[in-house]
Amino acid sequence: MRRHPAWRSRLFNTVHAAIRQPFKWGENDCALFAARCIEAVTGQDAGAAQYLGAYDSRDGAYALLASLGHADLASLIIATLGAASEIHPSRARRGDIALLQTAEGEAIGVFDTERIGAIGLTGYATLERELAVRAFKVGL
Secondary structure (H helix, E strand, O other), X not given: OOOOOOHHHHHHHHHHHHHOOXXXXXXXXXXXXXXXXXXHHHOOOOOXXXXXXXXXXXXXXXXXXXXXXXXXXXXHHHHHHOHHHEEOHHHOOOOOEEEEXXXXXXXXXXXOOOEEEEXXXXXXXXXXXXXXXXXXXXXX
């Protein structure tokens, strides 16, 4: 999977659209945000559309993950990007995916240059890169 020639502007537009939307399970949450960002960076569908409206709570999200054979968010990311995509968080660059451990639990974010953008219960936020417990390369 390669990065789209216009990935920077596509990613910017995707993040900017997410900033304006409130958090909502199954519509604007961390996993769907990450899937949209993967699509922006690569130009390839990361499967976000099939999950829109498929759950409306944290429990519903994890039930959907389980029904798809995923034990956790890392399993979902690996299924989307491949096991070889995992890199050390210190090597992540803009557009790569971060697995975060937050006070609310596990979450997915997207690396920016100096921070990680993520959708949390209060909407879009940026977090310190050091919060990434795992990282996954998006495109070449």
